[in-house]
Amino acid sequence: MEKQKLIVLAFGGNAIIRQGQYGDIHTQFANTRQVLEGIVEPVEKGAGLIIVHGNGPQVGYELIRSQTAHPEAPELPLGVLVADTEGGMGYMIQQCLQNVLWRHNLKKPVVTILTQVVVDRNDPKLLNPTKPVGRFFTREEAELLASEKEWNMKEDSGRGWRMVVPSPDPIRIIEHKTISRLVNDGVIVIAGGGGGIPIVVEENGDFEGQDVVIDKDLTAALIGNSCNADTLIVATDIKKVSLNFNTPQQEDLDRISISEAEKYLEQGHFAEGSMGPKIRASIKFLKNGGRSVVICSPAQISKALAGEAGTVICA
Numbered sequence: 001m002e003k004q005k006l007i008v009l010a011f012g013g014n015a016i017i018r019q020g021q022y023g024d025i026h027t028q029f030a031n032t033r034q035v036l037e038g039i040v041e042p043v044e045k046g047a048g049l050i051i052v053h054g055n056g057p058q059v060g061y062e063l064i065r066s067q068t069a070h071p072e073a074p075e076l077p078l079g080v081l082v083a084d085t086e087g088g089m090g091y092m093i094q095q096c097l098q099n100v101l102w103r104h105n106l107k108k109p110v111v112t113i114l115t116q117v118v119v120d121r122n123d124p125k126l127l128n129p130t131k132p133v134g135r136f137f138t139r140e141e142a143e144l145l146a147s148e149k150e151w152n153m154k155e156d157s158g159r160g161w162r163m164v165v166p167s168p169d170p171i172r173i174i175e176h177k178t179i180s181r182l183v184n185d186g187v188i189v190i191a192g193g194g195g196g197i198p199i200v201v202e203e204n205g206d207f208e209g210q211d212v213v214i215d216k217d218l219t220a221a222l223i224g225n226s227c228n229a230d231t232l233i234v235a236t237d238i239k240k241v242s243l244n245f246n247t248p249q250q251e252d253l254d255r256i257s258i259s260e261a262e263k264y265l266e267q268g269h270f271a272e273g274s275m276g277p278k279i280r281a282s283i284k285f286l287k288n289g290g291r292s293v294v295i296c297s298p299a300q301i302s303k304a305l306a307g308e309a310g311t312v313i314c315a
Helices: 025-037 040-044 056-069 078-103 139-148 176-184 216-226 258-266 275-287 298-305
Strands: 006-011 048-053 110-113 116-119 131-137 153-155 161-165 170-173 188-191 197-201 207-209 231-235 241-243 251-253 255-257 292-296 311-314
Touching: 006 216, 025 078, 025 298, 040 078, 040 298, 048 078, 048 176, 048 216, 056 078, 056 131, 056 161, 078 110, 078 188, 078 197, 110 176, 131 139, 139 153, 139 161, 170 176, 170 216, 176 188, 176 216, 216 231, 216 275, 231 275, 231 298, 255 258, 258 275, 258 311, 275 292, 275 311, 292 298
Parallel strands: 006 048, 006 231, 048 188, 110 188, 116 197, 231 292, 255 311
Antiparallel strands: 116 170, 131 161, 153 161, 197 207, 241 251, 292 311
């Protein structure tokens, strides 16, 4: 495997609470350890590493907890819950990664950075809730929640119904210089958790939190470009990117170019609830200085970096 200068690893909150699981904290720790085993070999070979994780199921549960506890405890807004899960999940990933690395005699420091991510207050996506958060529901449950709690509910890629919230594009990482300094000093950094804490910048320069979520793959791409990363790894629950996914005409892709990725995206091969955001983030990363994107299952990370598994998108 070619030695990498700097890798950004992105994986979703659904890798930590998998479909059909209750999602208690012991299960989340166990799943996290499994996800992180695949990154050990690149770190052994000298790669720098930034980890960006999703938080869809986790922040959804936090919303339910906050609303259920009301009025005994005041409700917390979505932006604050994103920050809460970024800290809590960061602790979990940080501890699991330290334990995994230390078992391989790699005494690498690992830190979590609560990351503020700037969005445009005029982004039209703020008026169009599309980002799924929380657990899956049946149609009947979704209709009841839409009526009782006024949640926006949408069907998610044939897997069930979920609440959806606005998801503006990230445009700037406030802490990117701090992340770069730490990585350059040999520290593994967990940043941009859940897509980062969404903020806007007021006319006087003040930061103001927003009750939205940001796609973690777009944030991973932006962090990667801001820190001059070479490779973006998008770890997901499929082994390869496919055309005509889940049909008799399914065609797995081993290696494609940016132009091919753009063409397939335009042709509608990549669903919005699953592969679409990952492909868009990959294209942005490559067009803004990244060398390659690897999309694979967590267990195949080392093989995928060697070109023996997953799908590689090249600049």
